[in-house]
Amino acid sequence: MxxxxxxxxxxxxxxxxxxxxxxxxxxxxxxxxxxxxxxxxxxxxxxxxxxxxxxxxxxxxxxxxxxxxxxxxxxxxxxxxxATLPRFGATEPIDTGRMQVRRRVSSTFKDIPGGQILGPTFDYTHRLLDPQLAEGFVPDEPAMAAALEGATPRVTDILGRDGLIEPSPQGEADRPVGDLTREPLSFPADRDLRLQNLARADEGFLLALGYSTQRGYGRNHPFAGEIRFGEIEVEFFAEDVGFAVPLGSIELTECQMVNQFKGSATEAPCFTRGYGAAFGQSERKTMSMALVDRSLRARELGEEVLAPAQDEEFVMSHSDNVQATGFVEHLKLPHYVDFQSELGLLRKLRKEFADVQGNEELQEAAE
Amino acid sequence: MNSRNRMLQDENPDVARRRAAMAVLARAASEEIAACLEGIALPAFENLREAESGLVMVRGRIGGDGAPFNLGEATVARAAVRLASGEIGFGYTLGRNKDKALMIALCDALVQSGEFAGVVETKVIAPLRTAHLARQQRQAAQTAATKVDFYTMVRGEG
Structure with a gap:
């Protein structure tokens, strides 16, 4: 204490x-x-x-x-x-299908409507340090090509048309959306709360957990169905204005994992899904998030919960790096009073130990 | 927002016009809007709500198209003004720029006024829209240049 x-x-x-x-x-x-x-x-x-x-x-x-x-x-x-600002309300849920796409790749289909678009990526770079960047490097202007026409539908929408993948859960219209900034976490937690927790979770923690599922701790056989990054317009229904007001655009990354199928006596087998989304260009984060979102669905999908990445209480209670660093780093604050009492107790125990030892030695000597 | 409200706003041409103008203004930089407004002799107006900044919770959807979840918050500035002629305008924008929110509110009021609707469209909204489309098209062209075609190799050959 x-x-x-x-x-x-x-x-x-x-x-x-x-x-x-x-x-x-x-x-x-x-x-x-x-x-x-x-x-x-x-x-x-x-x-x-x-x-x-x-x-x-x-x-x-x-x-x-x-x-x-x-x-x-x-x-x-x-x-x-x-914490210093008032909250005006919640935006209309964003539609990632309407994203102004700057990057969009799928590892499941090479020919997807809208195409594979690499965008600004580290992928396929050689990871060699570039001495040119040390000083005064002026990069070439980006190449241009005729802008792509037509929509870029989500890969999961394409699979969904044939019923090959489970649909996204729709939820009831009037059900309030879980918000962990307003109510303390309790378990079991629904998927909306889990995704909010994962969206703000430490990238390194999610990366390690996602990696653990790939190595067999809660295996869920993923394919990166789609990763997309770009700009999305955000709208807010303002009561005073009386309609949904456009607020401008945010940058967002989304990852759709396509995972091993399930089926039952009454349902045909189909692929299952894990979902990741985060502000900005956060590809590693959203991929890890999608892996962990899927592994946390173990209970819902009737899978045995054996691995840390499947345990929602373990994952959600340790994913927040601000909470984690607060508790770990508080150890360096003065604990003098606490430590003094521990020290007092330890001295007492050592004295008792020494007394017992001393008595035994005396007895041995006497015998 | 319920579906009834959504239908109302889609059907109402005045609302559609205001929303279109707000979308252009929210995407523009504060300095760009200010420069455009310099070309207009502005009418008198009063602050209906002092410009303020706050937060909105940005909602995503599970799987991209499912039930909503809270993705994280964003800063927002907002303001409301009333022209001497009575029109009330609202300004909302991502970020904490209160001057920008105030200018958007003023433009929203002007868009609704018979006297200023034309001039605010030609002097402010249209040039900002053109500038935005140019930026968007340049980015789309740069993006399009990175479109790839992957060829799958047949296993066991080569």
């Missing part, structure tokens, strides 16, 4: 002053600007928005700068900021 301590104000103030100095680094170098972070460290900004659970590029860039690039610290700052 942590017991409050007093004192140290001067040292704390000076430590923060030193931190500000270190954060600035060599003062002969130009200071990094928020637009530079937003534009040139865009994927770091995306991660802070996704896990900070707040879409605002400028705030995420500020958090990264303030946190000296420590991502979890930046996410913590963003979460704390969101």
């Amino acid at each position: 942590y017991v409050a301590v007093k004192g140290g104000e001067r040292a704390i103030e000076n430590a923060h002053r030193l931190l500000a100095h270190e954060r600035r680094g060599d003062r002969d170098l130009p200071e990094i600007t928020l637009p530079q972070i937003s534009e040139q460290l865009a994927l770091a900004v995306d991660r802070v928005m996704a896990e900070g659970s707040l879409y605002d590029r400028e705030l995420a860039a500020l958090a990264i700068k303030q946190a000296r690039g420590d991502m979890i610290e930046a996410i913590f700052l963003v979460r704390a900021f969101r």
Whole structure:
């Protein structure tokens, strides 16, 4: 248990002053600007928005700068900021089928309506460090081609037409949408709450869990049915205005995993699904999320729950890196009172042990 | 929003026009809107609601097309104004830029006024729409250049 301590104000103030100095680094170098972070460290900004659970590029860039690039610290700052603002309401549910697609790939069909679009990706790069980037590199202008006509339907919609894949659950119209920022978690948790939890979950945690399912801990045989990234317009039904008001566009990544089929005496076998979605270009995150979403459906699909990735209480209780870092890092705060009592107890136990030992030795000597 | 409201807004041409203008304005940068508004002799107006920033919870759908879930929040700025002639305008935009929300509210009021609807369309909405479409088309062309055709190899050959 942590017991409050007093004192140290001067040292704390000076430590923060030193931190500000270190954060600035060599003062002969130009200071990094928020637009530079937003534009040139865009994927770091995306991660802070996704896990900070707040879409605002400028705030995420500020958090990264303030946190000296420590991502979890930046996410913590963003979460704390969101608590200072009132919530106007919830947007209309976004329709990812209407995304202005900038990247869209499927590992299940090579010829999909709308095509395979690589977009800005690290895929197929050689992962060799590029010395050109060290200084003053001016990249070529992007290549252009005739813009693609027609819609880019979701791959799962294509499979769904033939009934080969389970449809998305529709839910009842008046059922409130679970919100873990308003009510504490309780178990069992429905899929809406699980997805909210996973959408803001630590990428590394989800990556490890998703990987564990591939290695056999809760195996679910996935194919990346589709990964898409692009811009989606968001609308908000404003009571005062009386209709759904367009708010602008956000960038979003979505992953549809297609998984092993199930069937029963009454239902024909079909593929099952895992779903991932996150703010920004967050491909590894959404793929991992889709794997874990599927493994967490074990109960619903009548699968035996044997692996950590199938255990919703384990996953959801440990996925939030702000909570996790709070509990782990609180260990470094002064625990002097606590430790003193432990120390007192330990000394007492050691004395008792020594007394017993001493008595036994005396007895042995006597015999 | 229920389906009845959705039908009402689709059927109502005034609402459709306001929504189209709001969509263009919300996507534009604050400075772009301000530059366009400089070309108009603006009528007097009062703030009906002081511009403020807050949050909306962005909702996704399970599987992309299923029941809604809460994906995460986004910052939003909003404002409301009333022209001296009575029209009330609302401004909503992603981000925390209150000036932008105020300008959108003003444009929304102007779109509804008989006197200013024409000039706000030609001086503000149309140029912003053109600029947005140009950006969108450039991005679409850059994206299209990365479309690939994968060829599957037959196993055991080559």
